[in-house]
Amino acid sequence: MPKATISSASPLLIAKDVAAALAFYRDRLDFEVTFQQPQESPFFGIVQRGGAMIMLKSVGVDPLPNHLRHEWARWDAYFYVPDPDALAAEFSSRGVEFSEPLRNTEDNLRGFEIKDPDGYVLFFGRPI
Secondary structure, three states: OOOOOOOOOOOEEEOOOHHHHHHHHHHHOOOEEEEEEOOOOOOEEEEEEOOEEEEEEOOOOOOOOHHHHOOOOOOOEEEEOOOHHHHHHHHHHOOOOOOEEEEEOOOOEEEEEEEOOOOOEEEEEEEO
């Protein structure tokens, strides 16, 4: 039997303030807000850019990013980016702060890290 294709994955991140998180992804990283419920003071929302989608939900507990759990599990989401240099330049032009600059990592990846408003670490890059 042939394997079925899986074309993407979408992390669900707990957000303290979904409206603020949606605004960060929309205004700073140029994601499109494709869903929010309710429209005023949302407790759930979805942002998307290309094939990357992130779901954000407020559930009454504080966010707990991976880097707070263990120093060797820093990333909460990995985004494959064919040209991380171009994306880093785009984000820099918007004044986005990098928690780790564009570089070649010890894991043979080229990319950079950004922290969102809830402290989640997002890696944007690709294998070298």
